[in-house]
Amino acid sequence: MLIVEYDGTCYHGWQRQQNAVTVQEVLEKALQVIMKEDIAVTGCSRTDAGVHARGFVCNFFTHTNIPADRVPYALNSVLPDDVVILSCHHMQEDFHARYHARSKKYRYRIINRTFPSPFEKHYACHFPYALDVDKMIKATKFLEGQHDFRAFMATGSMVKDTVRNIFEVSITQNNAEIRIDITGDGFLYNMVRIIAGTLIYVGIGKIGVSDISEIIACKDRKKAGITAPPQGLYLMEVRYGDE
């Protein structure tokens, strides 16, 4: 199992695609170079184009005799600078990075000030109008818990079971930066970005704090806020088993 950090700016997401470079593809090519075998990697989730990861998890089978603790050095020596292997661990043969995930933590970063930051164009969502962060924090309480989050799923997604359990939503502010941290047992397609967009609407008063419960109940994507742009989103951590 690998823990991978990547800057998603130049990638069309994690998952292999024809005619577009993805993180999975560059990682599988690096594994081929280092381990001299064709290796298919299983990722913990699909991330969209432009989305970043601080602790993406993936797994694969290999016959290599390179010790696990040397694998990050070997892979990082051939990977591009924007994909970094943080660590490598032997797992039981039935380990599956997606199916066995118990919880995932995402972060959404907003730069809330009049002018965009020259440093954050690809790393946060710039929002120029005043946000009432206290209201946003109050709204998070209505998101926590087990709910049918159909209203927070991208239209067109084919997933049938739309019930998810959000363990915690926390919002912290540091000067112009607002961070929304969301931990849950799983997320629907675009769910974190729609939650971020809905909390932004709460912050400008376009959606009321207590409207969140009604939006969840109505299961109508059109009642929730915008899908916030991908560059603000980071997959922070995935947990397995009893960690």
Next chain:
Amino acid sequence: MLIVEYDGTCYHGWQRQQNAVTVQEVLEKALQVIMKEDIAVTGCSRTDAGVHARGFVCNFFTHTNIPADRVPYALNSVLPDDVVILSCHHMQEDFHARYHARSKKYRYRIINRTFPSPFEKHYACHFPYALDVDKMIKATKFLEGQHDFRAFMATGSMVKDTVRNIFEVSITQNNAEIRIDITGDGFLYNMVRIIAGTLIYVGIGKIGVSDISEIIACKDRKKAGITAPPQGLYLMEVRYGDE
């Protein structure tokens, strides 16, 4: 007077040069477009290629009738994304961004972990070996105060008066990130980067904490540490008058 934030990655520093793009040049071109007159800008300091600024100050004369508070909107509409005007203020006619500066604050960012961060290649210095931050903090006390900092000036610099007053050096650590914040009445060429490199040497035990006083006293550049790379350096704030 403008307060400017810029990502220095793509620039050969602040100051106009032949055959290389600088921040001064793109700013003067933007002023020409907006104010319809040739404007020469005076910067608070020269920054090197790859060095960043969060609060660079510069001044200029203009006959424009655009109100000062609208100038940032106008300039930002024509400037590239990596140069952002934060604010604009009318000043007395004799104001000079460099000569009248009373204090400058710089930050040096180090990412101290085994592998580089995919997000920080152009925004911090990666240092892979363990740093004893407590020792680095102790060493800062020997730097504070008024000293002849000739040992911390790039070889070849022609400045005669090498006495500077460092008001404060503080070091903070947040996970892998180490920040060195230095405020002083002025800085010699490469002084902050040589201080950062010297503190890194203290952190790995190559220079002792109390050696700092001797290095200052000997005025020999060769006794201080390396010049830390430019991408970790940020000009944070410049103060004038009795602020």
